[in-house]
Amino acid sequence: MDVVSPELNSLLPDEIMDTEAIEDVPQSQPESTTSQSEPSDDTSIPMETDTPMASENLGLCSDATSTEHTRALTTSTATDSPLSISPGSQLPISISSTSSPILTLKPTLATSTATTKTTDSVTGTSVTTSGLQKLTAPFTISAANHQIILNKVASSQATEAAKSAGTPPQVIKQEGQKLLVTAIGKSGQPIVLQLPHTGNKPGISQTAADTKSPAPQFKVVTIGGRSDLKPVVGSVGNQVTTLQAQQLKTVQIAKKTPASSAAPIKFIITKTVNSKTLSPQTSVPPVIAGRVLTQSSPVIPPRTINLSEPHNTSIQSLPGKKIAISPLKTPSKVTVVSVASPTSNASQKSVALPVNVALGQQILTVQQSTSASPVKVATSQSAAQNIKPVQSVAVGGVGGSQFKTIIPLATQPNVQQIQVPGSRFHYVRLVTATTASSTGQPSGPSTSSIQTAKPMVVSTGAVRMSVPIVPPQTMKQVAPKPLTSAAQVVTTTQTQQRLIMPATPLPQIQPNFTNLPPGTVLAPAPGGGNVGYAVVPAQYVTQLQQSPFVTLASSSSFPASAGIQTQARLPLNGLSAAETTSRPRKPCNCTKSQCLKLYCDCFANGEFCNNCNCNNCFNNLEHETERLKAIKTCLDRNPEAFKPKIGKGKEGEADRRHSKGCNCKRSGCLKNYCECYEAKIMCSSICKCIGCKNFEESPERKTLMHLADAAEVRVQQQTAAKTKLSSQISDLLMRTTPVVSSGGGRLPYTFVTKEVLEATCECLLEQAKKAEQTHQPRAEAERMILEEFGHCLMRIISSAGKAKADCASINC
DNA sequence: GAGTTTGAAACT
DNA sequence: CAGTTTCAAACTC
The missing domain is CATH 1.20.5 (Single alpha-helices involved in coiled-coils or other helix-helix interfaces)
Structure with missing residues (x-):
């Protein structure tokens, strides 16, 4: 079964956590294409943003009073009801916390016949649709005319803005669009609501993309707390959510809440926008990007919130999944790779696949939960159509469980890079497996795809980052390295699929996302043994991306491959990627540091040691646990330990300078001992060097x-x-080269024997003597010699040709 | 290639 | 934060 459609994955990185987009989106034209700023330098990226809980356009209304207002909205019928969530599976929305925001979804579709039932409950608002999920979060979802109104009661931990003034309820109009709402709350259970595409409606402006392609547009709203973010598991029927690849605009409204505290609420709203336009991005400090990868067929009745399941997609295996999230030392590329989880009878089961991106925790999580109970899900027709040739990546799992990641071979690969400016880390988005994926065959024609890289905004708890997605063309192949260490195999016996980032806090890497060291294996989320995270060097990712068909691991372990640890060619010390690419990194010679300290250049650059001369090296996947620990230690000591020391200049290399400055005392900063000089930059005012001679x-x-x-x-x-x-x-x-061939071939060099050369020289000398005797001028003498040389050559050639002819005749 | 020098990183 | 130690690369011979 498809956990996540390729398109969905491709969309995933886009505009995650774009909270600003919420404000920018006019209510009248929610799908308006608000251009998203291109990924900018890390410097330009606001590192931390407090996003208001509610944005006007979104209609998120945070109430300063943390009244627990619980409303349950239940939609009876899966087919016709605007909310097609089947009651059979109930997913508590973790939104409900001490400070329970109220989320109101109002589908305003006039044609909607579904009965929406709202009940007040003390515990919290629960939304039950199609019997699939029950939203226990304190918010109300009323679907009317594709409008979703999110009324949130500001939690005590709401952002300051939200606290300062209760924002009026905001209405999100999903005209002609599908709305996906994912709520991730304290309980860590995301809610995915999908509003099927109702088709064109009068008065509803369709985007150009809509007109061009019938592909429905989606808005994904994720609500949840970062700290408690957990994959939706479950008991709930499997819900395969596939995201319409085409256009997503993700708006995230997140509250920054203490991990320990309850009721962290974050809203991530993904909105479909014109595929080629980038939506403005707003990031909320606690970055939890949740996405519901839901794709519904246009045929689906409007006003229905569906947990759609991509048909024809079955996850063949992979109970456990290990995901290699690899950090890239280059300016921050993050690729989230989702690993498909195995599901049995995937076609008949709905799979809830909340995709969570918790940047605050530096984790992107793609989760897929499957339940034995078949869940009827509105299957998106487009999803099947969007299925593309895939690459399968098998990731070794623990306990014999196998993970397989299907990576689409099409232009829209499921593996995407996310670049975080200023960060060296590189994340890979894993693609979920599909039935066809195992065979690498597309189940159906792909209708929509995002072939161009899109900038993505990833905001972490303290950082907002624009994450450009590397175009598929640039993807490189990853040579998988054997994952034998326990750290890498974050195992799980379950069939859940989770990738991107862990919803749960990862103590291992607390520093902000940008500082995440290269090469790190993230431990499984607490309580959830099914999730594994691995941060591996960027080169892994790049290689993986190039690989048409990559098997990261098989059932038990990855096959040891010698070339796995190819060093990434990453920008180093401010040098451009091209510069670093051209010259391979020097192998280290560490003896005592185990290559787990910054003494080791490999480690410092976020690379695994490869072809090094080090002793007792732990800078490899086999020692990922130790490595992770070392990374954490380094980050604790210096949160920017893994950032490039040489910052980018504003206008070219001239402005490049060392971030900390050097401390040279004896070298005059004119030897490579000096980091400034080594980086081919001059010392600056921040240097504390003595006797510096490295100035203009x-x-x-x-x-x-x-x-x-x-x-x-x-x-x-x-x-x-x-x-x-x-x-x-x-x-x-x-x-x-002697060539013996019949006719026209080269003459055998064997004719130019020593005797022939001597004879030729004698002839030339004789000619020279003759010229000397006759007192010929020098020029004439040279001419005579050359002429004689020509005669000699002619004779040699003649003899050789004659011999060749004789040889040929003999052979014949 | 061995030994020395150097300065960043790590440690106290 | 400052001083010291450790470490590995750069350098010298």
């Missing part, structure tokens, strides 16, 4: 530069000379 006007520096340039020129010349000589030799060998 320094004569010593200029001299060194000239010498260095001269040396470089010499090296280049030598290289060129060698190349030329080599080619000449090669050419000569080619010409003299």
Whole structure:
């Protein structure tokens, strides 16, 4: 079964946690394409943002008073009811906390016949649709005309803005769009609500994308607390949510709440927008990006909130899944790779696949829960259509469980990179497995795809980041390394699928997401043994992305592959990727640090040791636990330990400078001991060096530069000379290569024997003597010699040709 | 290649 | 935060 459709995954990174988009989206035109700012430098990215809980456009209304207002909204029929959530499976929405926000969803569709039942409950609002899920969160969802009104009662922990003034209830109009609402609350149970695409309605402006493609648009709203964020598991019937790949605009409204405290509420609203436009991004400090990967067929009756299941998709295996989330040392690429979870009878079971991105916890989580009980889910027709050729990645699981990740081979790969500016980490989004995926065959024609990278905003608890998604074309292949360490296999016996980021707090890496060290295996979320996180070096990811078909691991363990640890070519010390790519990193020689301290360049650069000369190296996947610990230690000591020391200049390399400055005392900053000099930058005011000569006007520096340039020129010349000589030799060998063939072939060089050469030289000398005796001028003498040389050559050639002819005749 | 120098990282 | 130690790379011979 498909846990997540490729399209959905592709969309996942987009605009996650875009809270600003909420405000920017006009109510009249919710699907209006608000251009999202391109990923910018880390400097430009607000590191921390307190997002108001409620935005006007979203109609999120946070009430300052933390009254627990509980309302249960129940939709009776799965088919016709606007809310098609089947009651059979009830998912408590964790939104309900001490401060329980009220979320009101009002589908305003006039044609909706479904009965919406709202009940006040002390415990919290529960929304039951189609018998699938029960939303226990204190919010009300009323569907009318595709409008969802989220009324949230501001929790005590709501953002300051929310606290300061209760925001009026905000209405989200999902005209002609599908609305996905995911609530993740204290209980860690996300709620996914999908409003089926109702088709064009009068008065509803359709986006260009809508007109072009029937693909429904979605808005995904995720509500949940970061700390308590947990995958929806469950008891609830399997719900496969596939996200319409085309256009998502994700708006996240999150509250930054203490992990320990209850009632963390975050809203992530993903809104479909024009596929090629980027929506403005707003990030809320606690970054929890939840996405419901839900795709519903256009056929589905309007006003229905569906937990859709992609048909034809079955997860074949993979109870446990290990996901390698690999950090990239380059400026922050994060790719979330979702691993499909195995489900039996996937086709008949609904799978709830909440996708959670908890940046605050530095984890992206894609979860899929499956239940034995078949759940009837509105199957999105488009989902099946969107199924594309996939790549399968098998990730080793514990207990013999196997994970397989299907990565679409199509232009819209399920593996995407997320770049976090200023961060070296690289995350991979794993693709969920589909039935066809196991075979690598697309179950159906793919109708929609996002082929172009889209910037993504990832906001962590303290950081908001624009995360550009690397276009599929740039994806590289990952050579999987054997995952033998327990840390890597975050095992789980269950069939859940979770990838991206852990919803639960990860103590291992508390520093903000951007500081996440390269290469880290994230431990499974507490309580949930099914989830595994692994942060691996960026090169893994890049390689993986290039790989058409990658098997990360099989049932028990990854096959040991020698080339797994290929070092990433990442920007180092401010150098561009191209620069670093051109020159391979030097192998380290660590002996005592186990390559788990910043002494080790590999470790410091977020790379696994590969082809190094180190002893007792722990900087590899086999020692991921230790490595993770070391990373944490380093980050505790210096949260920016893994950030590039050389910051980007504003206008080119001239402005590059060392982040901390050097402390040289004896080298004059003119040797590679000096980090500034090594990075080919001049010392700055922040340097504390003594006797610095590494400044612009320094004569010593200029001299060194000239010498260095001269040396470089010499090296280049030598290289060129060698190349030329080599080619000449090669050419000569080619010409003299004996060729015995009938007609037209080269003459055998064997005719140029020593005797022939001696004879030729004698002839030439004789000619020279003759010229000397006759007192010929020098020019004439040279001419005579050359002429004689020509005669000699002619005779040699003649003899060789004659011999060749004889040979050929004999052979015949 | 061995030994020395150097400065960042780690430690106290 | 400052001083000291540790460490591995850079450098010298």
